[in-house]
Amino acid sequence: MLTLSQISRFYGDTVALDGVDFVVPEDTYMSLLGASGSGKTTLLRLIAGFEEPNHGEISINSKRIDGQAPHLRDIGFVFQNFALFPHLSVAENVAFGLRYRAENPLSNNSEILDRTQEALKLVGLDGFGHRGVGAISGGQRQRVALARTLVCEPRIVLLDEPLGALDANLRARMCDELRAIRERLGVSFLHVTGSETEALTMGDEVAVLANGRITQSDAPDTLFSQPRTAEAARHMNAWNTFDGGLCGDALSNQEIAVRFDQMEVCAPGTAPQDHLSLKAQYLTGEFNGPTALSFFRASDGSLLQIIDHLSQPRLPDLIEGQDYDLHFSSNALRQFHGAA
Numbered sequence: 469m470l471t472l473s474q475i476s477r478f479y480g481d482t483v484a485l486d487g488v489d490f491v492v493p494e495d496t497y498m499s500l501l502g503a504s505g506s507g508k509t510t511l512l513r514l515i516a517g518f519e520e521p522n523h524g525e526i527s528i529n530s531k532r533i534d535g536q537a538p539h540l541r542d543i544g545f546v547f548q549n550f551a552l553f554p555h556l557s558v559a560e561n562v563a564f565g566l567r568y569r570a571e572n573p574l575s576n577n578s579e580i581l582d583r584t585q586e587a588l589k590l591v592g593l594d595g596f597g598h599r600g601v602g603a604i605s606g607g608q609r610q611r612v613a614l615a616r617t618l619v620c621e622p623r624i625v626l627l628d629e630p631l632g633a634l635d636a637n638l639r640a641r642m643c644d645e646l647r648a649i650r651e652r653l654g655v656s657f658l659h660v661t662g663s664e665t666e667a668l669t670m671g672d673e674v675a676v677l678a679n680g681r682i683t684q685s686d687a688p689d690t691l692f693s694q695p696r697t698a699e700a701a702r703h704m705n706a707w708n709t710f711d712g713g714l715c716g717d718a719l720s721n722q723e724i725a726v727r728f729d730q731m732e733v734c735a736p737g738t739a740p741q742d743h744l745s746l747k748a749q750y751l752t753g754e755f756n757g758p759t760a761l762s763f764f765r766a767s768d769g770s771l772l773q774i775i776d777h778l779s780q781p782r783l784p785d786l787i788e789g790q791d792y793d794l795h796f797s798s799n800a801l802r803q804f805h806g807a808a
């Protein structure tokens with residue numbers, strides 16, 4: 469189990485991480501979701517030992533690892549751009565770590581060959597060892613990078629936006645493969661991404677990094693349907709977050725959230741009595757095939773969305789620039805402390 473306690477990292481006046489508390493349990497696929505610049509890469513670099521925190525402790529199974537040199541931490545790192553050696557073959561790239569690691573390097577060629585073959589087999593690249601890394605596809609390069617990390621049998625594998633360099637089809641396939649490989653190995657993976665879909669698809673658990681802290685860490689379905697903070701709700705890209713005062717005084721000074729699919733629209737003054745409602749101007753619609761999105765602007769400038777699944781169309785024809793009432797049941801509401 470990897471534990472981070474009160475980790476902070478500053479760069480001059482920039483606070484990249486501000487008291488991060490975070491646990492990656494054993495044998496878990498953990499997603500770390502955060503916007504660009506939220507400190508995801510910094511967090512991985514601190515865990516790997518490429519940088520040290522200004523404050524806080526990092527430990528594995530209760531043993532401190534902060535302050536230890538990276539090669540003594542037993543942590544694998546898969547870089548976003550894969551960082552393969554272009555002049556070496558696939559097998560030589562994978563074997564490199566075994567041959568040249570600082571602790572316990574291997575020199576027995578047949579053992580190196582066996583372990584390299586085993587790692588290539590694990591990632592589905594049996595028979596590709598002799599190829600140059602320039603003569604394989606992007607997805608295969610990704611797998612070489614993974615094999616090169618796994619061959620050294622790390623205690624935990626850190627993956628920095630591992631699917632970012634792949635096209636959409638390949639990304640979907642690699643998602644399945646990464647999960648399957650991790651399950652076979654029983655090692656924890658910490659997968660950093662800016663995509664909520666990727667984080668929710670991949671993770672047994674998903675942690676959200678916002679404002680330099682972990683704002684929530686939960687199972688994907690819990691995080692998606694019960695965000696505990698407005699930041700977590702915003703990261704799901706399925707919730708409208710806005711000032712409760714827009715719905716009347718009872719909710720003023722509270723930030724509230726309502727899911728896109730749990731809000732409805734009607735002509736002004738016709739919202740059901742038992743629903744909460746607010747006024748908003750219709751901006752535009754977006755048709756995405758199975759779903760249609762409608763965008764509104766509330767009186768304080770907040771942008772709100774309603775999603776309509778075309779199997780059950782329920783939206784009336786809306787006129788751009790016209791005011792409507794948006795309404796929802798109080799059961800659909802999540803309330804957070806503090807003003808929006």
Ligand SMILES: Nc1ncnc2c1ncn2[C@@H]1O[C@H](COP(=O)(O)OP(=O)(O)OP(=O)(O)O)[C@@H](O)[C@H]1O
Binds near residue numbers: 483510662
């Ligand atoms: N070496 C550095 N010197 C100064 N500021 C830095 C340094 N590294 C990171 N930062 C700052 O720290 C913050 C977090 O950066 P980081 O790269 O960890 O974010 P990220 O979430 O990985 O972003 P992205 O998804 O865009 O890669 C940013 O504001 C960044 O500008």
